[in-house]
Amino acid sequence: MSWKILPENTLVQKHLAKELSLHPITAQLLVNRGIFDIESAQRFLSPRLADLPDPFSLIDMAPAVTRILHALQEHEQIAIYGDYDVDGITATALLARFFHSIGTSVLTYIPHRIEEGYGLSQKGIEYLKQKGAQLLITVDNGIAAKEEIAFAKTLGMEVIVTDHHTVGLLPSSAIAVVNPQRCEEGNxxxxxSGCGIAFYLACALRKRMREENLLPQDSFDVKELLDLVALGTIADVVPLTGINRILVSTGLKQLQTTKYPGIRALMDIASLEPTSLSTRSVAFALAPRLNAAGRLAHADEALALLMTQDEMKATQLAQRLDHLNRDRRGLEATMFEEALFQIQGREDGGALIVSAPHWHPGVTGIVASKLVEQFDRPAVVIGGYPICRGSVRSTKNLNIINCLTETAQMLERYGGHAVAAGLTILPEKIEAFREMFSQICKEHLANASPMFTSVDGSLSFNVLSPQLLDEIKLFSPFGAGNPEPLFCCDDIAIRNHRIVGEKHLKFEAFHEGISLDAIGFSLGKTRLHSMQNISITFCPEWNEWNGSRKIQLKVKELRQRL
Known part of the structure; x- marks a missing residue:
């Protein structure tokens, strides 16, 4: 993939640097992120909850709140219907926590990944009906469950949908559909995320209840829910811009001091120091352990961890999730090797579609993501039998939902986002789907814009100063939509290189008389003809250890200059 250095805007850069007393490179980083005025820059660099929009600006929030308040006043049984990924689990826990804080006990239900699959199911609805549920609130699902919601209605249950997945035809039987994808572009x-919407629903309920004197003004502080919002939002890889930047920035601070023993136990078993939590540690240490329950067992175990107030139970559940995550890693490694064997010789330029009846459907998404990362092509990984479920992952320049829609007649069901989706297919249709879907993707990719890596600028080592690195930290939290500032530099000499952690490359980068420590995660297999004349892309960062700190380069890519 080629590198593309983003263009400078000297006039705006100088204005921002002068007015905000910023390093010129920091000012250019703001410009690169579409921030051109002082007020927007201040909001970006100092995210505040006060800048969040009114929850009642969301379509259907008002009728959803009105119906829930009626249920509370009439003592109706409310049920929360979630999903088995981290976003769905945290959204379920968030609403359950909120209702508990106002003295209301609710039912919770998360479907079994293998036995029921994603979203509302007749089995789940019937179970909740037997438990006395009268009002059902979905979180992180429901937008495509028209038949299931209609079924719930025949049982005398009313349904409020909260979801963030792509909107098709609205489920007409639902009394409210709170989904931000109903809003216009740019909203x-x-x-x-699903958990973010659940948080907004809790905020709207609290606001209305306080206005109507149903709650005291000093009632439950919704900020205590932001630890869950940070977990769900980061894990679901939604853009960390705008509202999400505020929620995650505040939520990471809330995680550091969370009063919930389950989250503390999970951080402890992952060997995380609460004061140094980041989006990376959430994404690579906490989220996989929470996800492991839904992948290999039942997501109820992860939900129990987030809900328990018992320290001993929290420790036991954290140990259980850690064990499941280790099992998941073993399955993932085996499935990935088998997938690589299947795709040997398939160089048609379309999608990679692999399948095996013994593959665990709970791990197919991870394997699909690794295939995309290695081959820069869309990937479908299908497992299970006789119900075959597949995970679909795409490159950034291809909307995979559009491609799946063209093969809809072959699928039992499908849904998801532009770059990540899921499907269910009959085993006898897999081969025909493989041919058709790969060809469709090939045609779409032929017309797609070429992919490139956006680079914030070319940077010599002598420019890297404590002021610049401290200001770069203000751009966090980093993630989808707000990547770490990335720079490039030519004419690098590599010294004292070695492999650490089996697959990471550690070395000293020498440039114009300055030597800096560098680490390249997953770059251990990089082959270079010489250790001279190297070009790199990198993120500069502080390496803090034992009370001291020094500049380190987190290298993303190495290339030999010809």
Whole structure:
């Protein structure tokens, strides 16, 4: 993939640097992120909850709140219907926590990944009906469950949908559909995760209840829910811009001091120091352990961890999730090797579609993501039998939902986002789907814009100063939509290189008389003809250890200059 250095805007850069007392490179980083005025820059660099939009600006929020308040006043049984990924689990826990804080006990239900699959199911609805549920609130699902919601209605249950997945025809039997994808393009709510929407619902309920004197003004502080919002939002890889930047920035601070023993136990078993939590540690240490329950067992175990107030139970559940995550890693490694064997010789330029009846459907998404990362092509990984479920992952320049729609007649069901989706297919249709879907992707990719890596600028080592690195930290939290500032530099000499952690490359980068420590995660297999004349892309960062700190380069890519 080629590198593309983003163009400078000297006039705006100088204005921002002068007015905000910023390093010129920091000012250019703001410009690169579409921030051109002082007020927007201040909001970006200092995210505040006060800048969040009114929850009642979301479509259907008002009728959803009105119906829930009626249920509370009439003592109706409310049920929360979630999903088995981290976003769905945290959204379920968030609403359950909120209702508990106002003295209301609710039912919770998360479907079994293998036995029921994603979203509302007749089995789940019937179970909740037997438990006395009268009002059902979905979180992180429901937008495509028209038949299931209609079924719930025949049982005398009313349904409020909260979801953030792509909107098709609205489920007409639902009394409210709170989904930011119903908003117009550019609306700030469109970036929200399922847990983010659940948080907004809790905020709206609290606001209305306080206005109607149903809650005291000093009642439950919704900020205590932001630890869950940070977990769900980061894990679901939604853009960390706008609203999500505020929620995650505050939520990471809330995680550091969370009063919930389950989260503390999970951080402890992952060997995380609460004061140094980041989006990376959440994404690579906490989220996989929470996800492991839904992948290999039942997501109820992860939900129990997030809900328990018992320290001993929290420790036991954290140990259980850690064990499941280790099992997941073993399955993942085996499945990935088998997938690589299947795709040997398939160089048609379309999608990679692999399948095996013994593959665990709970791990197919991870394997699909690794295939995309290695081959820069869309990937479908299908497992299970006789119900075959597949995970679909795409490159950034291809909307995979559009491709799946063209093969809809072959699928039992499908849904998801532009770059990540899921499907269910009959085993006898897999081969025909493989041919058709790969060809469709090939045609779409032929017309797609070429992919490139955006680089914030070319940077010599002598420019890297404590002021610049401290200002770069203000751009966090980093993630989708807000990547770490990335720079490039030529004429690098590599010294004292070695492999650490089996696959990472550690070395000293020498440039114009300055030597800096460098680490390249997963770059251990990089082959270079010489250790001279190297070009790199890198993120500069502080390496803090034992009370001291020094500049380190986190290298993303190495190339030999010809």
């Amino acid at each position: 700030p709510f469109r970036v929200l």
